[in-house]
Amino acid sequence: MSLIFRRILFVFLLGLTATLVNGxxxxxxxxxxxxxxxxxxxxxxxxxxxxxxxxxxxGKIVKVTNQHCLLCxxxxxxxxxxxxxxxTWKKEVDKMRTAYGCPLRADQTAEIADxxxxxxxxxxxNGN
Ligand code: HEC
Numbered sequence: 044m045s046l047i048f049r050r051i052l053f054v055f056l057l058g059l060t061a062t063l064v065n066g067x068x069x070x071x072x073x074x075x076x077x078x079x080x081x082x083x084x085x086x087x088x089x090x091x092x093x094x095x096x097x098x099x100x101x102g103k104i105v106k107v108t109n110q111h112c113l114l115c116x117x118x119x120x121x122x123x124x125x126x127x128x129x130x131t132w133k134k135e136v137d138k139m140r141t142a143y144g145c146p147l148r149a150d151q152t153a154e155i156a157d158x159x160x161x162x163x164x165x166x167x168x169n170g171n
Contacts, residue, residue, distance in 0.1 A: 094119045104158045111147050112139070112159070121159060132156035 094117025097109045112121065127135065133156040139145035140152065147155065 096122070098158075098162050104154055107147075107151065108155055108158055108162075111145055112155070114145065115143065127160065129156060129160045132160045 096118040097113065098105050098118065112118075124135075133152055136145075136147070136152045136156045136159070137149075140147050140149070
C-alpha cells in the first residue's frame, strides 16, 4: 500500500470516527434533559364548586346540625358517604368532635348521629 493511500485512509477513518462520536453525543444529550431546563410557571384561575346545601327543617336538632356539621365542610361531605349504621355515625360524629375539633358536647353525639343517619340520604331543600 502506498504511503499516500495510507494517509488518505487514515484521515478518512479519523473523520468517520469523529462523526460517529459526535452523533452519539448528540443522541445522548437529546435523550437526557438538560439539568438547567427552564420551567415556566403561570397563574391559573380555578373555580371550585361551592356547596351551600343545608339540612332542611326548623327543629332544634336541624339547627344544631347545620350550625356544627357545616362549619368546616359542606353537607356534601356527609351525603357522599356510603350508607352507614347508626353506630358508625356516632363514631363519625365523635371523630369530628375529638379529632377535628367540632364544638359539640359529648352528650349531643347520639342525637346528631341519629338525625344524620336518617337525613344524609334525603334530598337537600335547595337541590344541590
Ligand atoms: C372543626 C371542623 C369540622 C367540623 C365542625 C366537622 N367536621 Fe367533618 N370533617 C372535618 C375534616 C377536617 C374532615 C376530613 C376532610 C378530608 O379528609 O378531606 C372531615 C370529614 C368528614 C366526613 C368524611 C369522612 C371522614 O371521616 O373523613 C364526614 C362524614 C364528616 N366529616 C361529617 C361531619 C359531621 C356529621 C359533623 C358534625 C357533627 C362534622 N363533620 C363537623 C372537619 C370538621
